[in-house]
Amino acid sequence: MPVGAASWSFTEDDYGAILRSLQQFLYDSNARSALLVDRSGQLVATVGEPPQFDPTAFATLTAADFSANDQLARLIGETEFNSLFHQGEQESMYLVDIARRVILVILFDNRTTLGLVRLKVKHAVEELTRLFAEMFQRGREQANPPNILAGAEDEIDRLFQ
Amino acid sequence: MSMINYASREINCKIVYYGPGLGGKTTNLEHVYGRVQPNTRGKLISLATETERTLFFDFLPVDLGTIRGFKTRFHLYTVPGQVYYNASRKLILKGVDGIVYVADSQLERMEANLEAMQNLYDNMQEYGYDLTTMPFVVQYNKRDLPNAAPVPELQGALNPGWEVREPPKQRVTPDPYHAGENLIEQIPSGEWVERAPYFEAVAVTGDGVFDTLKAVSKLVLKTLA
Numbered sequence: 001m002p003v004g005a006a007s008w009s010f011t012e013d014d015y016g017a018i019l020r021s022l023q024q025f026l027y028d029s030n031a032r033s034a035l036l037v038d039r040s041g042q043l044v045a046t047v048g049e050p051p052q053f054d055p056t057a058f059a060t061l062t063a064a065d066f067s068a069n070d071q072l073a074r075l076i077g078e079t080e081f082n083s084l085f086h087q088g089e090q091e092s093m094y095l096v097d098i099a100r101r102v103i104l105v106i107l108f109d110n111r112t113t114l115g116l117v118r119l120k121v122k123h124a125v126e127e128l129t130r131l132f133a134e135m136f137q138r139g140r141e142q143a144n145p146p147n148i149l150a151g152a153e154d155e156i157d158r159l160f161q
Numbered sequence: 162m163s164m165i166n167y168a169s170r171e172i173n174c175k176i177v178y179y180g181p182g183l184g185g186k187t188t189n190l191e192h193v194y195g196r197v198q199p200n201t202r203g204k205l206i207s208l209a210t211e212t213e214r215t216l217f218f219d220f221l222p223v224d225l226g227t228i229r230g231f232k233t234r235f236h237l238y239t240v241p242g243q244v245y246y247n248a249s250r251k252l253i254l255k256g257v258d259g260i261v262y263v264a265d266s267q268l269e270r271m272e273a274n275l276e277a278m279q280n281l282y283d284n285m286q287e288y289g290y291d292l293t294t295m296p297f298v299v300q301y302n303k304r305d306l307p308n309a310a311p312v313p314e315l316q317g318a319l320n321p322g323w324e325v326r327e328p329p330k331q332r333v334t335p336d337p338y339h340a341g342e343n344l345i346e347q348i349p350s351g352e353w354v355e356r357a358p359y360f361e362a363v364a365v366t367g368d369g370v371f372d373t374l375k376a377v378s379k380l381v382l383k384t385l386a
Contacts, residue, residue: 040256042164067252149386156382159226
């Protein structure tokens with residue numbers, strides 16, 4: 001791994017627990033879909049109605065949006081804006097921080113309200129924060145995560161011939 | 162920070178094009194976008210001003226092939242080059258796996274080049290990233306212009322090399338891209354230095370654009386191997 005870049009990974013069980021938590025939240029809140037995006041702009045998971053847009057571009061812009069707002073928060077003397085809300089005529093988005101590493105993005109329309117989404121997301125955020133805290137802790141304890149590209153130098157060379 | 166997704170069998174890596182304003186970072190991405198097969202790339206996202214100056218970043222995801230059954234997906238970003246936008250520029254570096262520094266070869270842009278390089282080192286340091294130990298390549302763009310500075314002069318100013326202290330690394334390592342030149346060598350003062358690989362380019366015509374991208378991508382994948 002590059003020096004300075006923190007790494008983390010999750011198992012299939014973790015992934016299952018994340019999906020279950022988000023599915024329950026969508027059911028309770030009547031929101032359309034939920035996406036988990038890593039702070040560096042990588043899409044981690046999508047639950048609910050499949051998005052009709054380019055999810056990669058969406059994840060990148062989400063991370064940028066959140067980072068820019070974090071800096072704005074600091075400028076006005078706050079440590080962070082824990083959540084952001086973007087309101088549209090039909091579709092709206094609610095973004096909330098999870099364990100300072102991941103962003104939960106909720107897409108919802110007129111079938112629900114911001115109030116309900118905010119109320120129901122609290123429980124999901126608590127659960128996800130706990131799950132991610134465990135994953136990061138495990139990441140720190142594992143000195144060497146499994147390396148799928150070990151010994152693949154020749155294959156990498158061939159790819160760029 | 163590269164992300165390996167076992168479910169979709171993808172390796173995602175982040176490469177940032179850095180450099181002075183109007184140096185050709187966005188042009189690099191536009192050329193890549195225009196030349197790769199549409200099924201191997203995503204959308205080119207540009208957050209730019211009305212005059213097409215990058216305001217926040219440009220973003221282009223491209224697939225470069227498969228290794229060990231994993232699709233290698235590179236997220237290419239540019240930063241806004243203008244000095245004024247440092248806060249935004251720094252945000253883009255978060256989680257970076259590889260850097261391409263795009264220099265403007267024109268003699269009169271030397272100061273801007275130096276300033277941007279210093280700014281890159283400073284911003285990386287603030288994140289705790291060490292540029293000397295991560296995938297890093299330098300591109301000298303606009304080689305077609307009559308006022309382009311000679312490459313040795315640019316190398317001396319922008320890529321003079323950093324000291325190699327670890328004895329195992331202190332051995333002559335040839336530059337695979339330039340015959341007769343070395344990436345790691347002992348300079349007359351006795352010190353061992355390492356330089357970043359460099360490429361000459363004319364981004365508007367595409368010369369050198371893919372050579373640069375391939376070199377940095379290869380270095381990034383090798384850090385995972």
